[in-house]
Amino acid sequence: MALVGKNIESLKPYQAGKPIEELERELGITGSIKLASNENPLGAGELALAAIHEHAAQAHIYPDAGAYNLRAAVASHFDVPPDEVITANGSNELLTMLARTFGPGGNAVISQYGFVAYRIVLQAAGIPLTEVPTRAGFVQDLDAIAAACDANTKLVYLANPNNPTGVYANGAELRAFLAAVPEHVIVVLDEAYVEYAQADDYESALAMRDVRDLLVVCRTFSKCYGLAGLRVGFGVAPPSLIDYMNRIREPFNTSLIAQAAAAAALRDTDHIRRSVEVNEAARAVLTEGCAALGLETIPSQTNFLLVRTPRPGVEVYDAMLREGVIVRPLVPYALHDWVRISLGTPEQMQRCLDALKKTLV
């Protein structure tokens, strides 16, 4: 008998952004910058950092398995009942828990160019999936996704805005989609970039929970809150779904320090505001800089930009590494002529544009 099933045999593991230390070790260089994982260039906020220091002395104590304080903080911040909040080791763990809890015996539907983790967690759980082609400009075809759900569909995963494309569905489109997906399907709405979405017509699905019962809104502290290294995220869902997820959740899935830092980060509205400002400025600079170099970009509501490359994206990625700038090639998405570049500080954007320019000559 084979050691693993076909689903695991054919699984391609998630390819993370290249760490700075690894690049510098390999090339013997210093002073590199990483624009590959959509991290906050400002780092964590002061309140989160203070909470981290304050709780370091309790590192020998097991965390609260129910994350009472963090769930209470999330509940009050987003005006939802605490029993409708579940916390996780990054929102990626939520995606895994959802697939393992609800997927078996059914199928799932995702969008082409949707976040690659969806395919990985569904395949790992042995759940057949349908990938619905995008429309022009990488626009996720919400009508077709709803129509692709059949009687056996258990889960739909959708990111809004989406990674790696940066596109978004507006409030009216999202509401219509949530109403159109059959009632028996759990819609997993991933809002990892919600803080960065500044378009007037963008709306979070947290305000649309009245439209359907089976909706899970996933959020993360990894992006705008600047806590990617701590691994913490949360989901908002009906208590019945949370109850099932809690049956498979590891009891101590979020660390004591992560719980404290995340609760503090929620209060740090100044840090979020500054992070969004820096991001908006960087988006304009990088978009214009690319245009000046003759490079197409896709309008983004996130903290990264999808940039079309005149030669294979992996070659541009390699050449930029040599300049000490780490961007993200998109081979797992079969986006061979594109790279994804995280938005950063003004200095980082200038350095990135200089490196990009060098790769074009």
Ligand SMILES: *Cc1c(COP(=O)(O)O)cnc(C)c1O
């Ligand atoms: C970064 C990201 C996540 C969050 O990952 P964490 O596990 O919370 O660090 C989730 N979904 C999308 C679309 C992302 O880009």
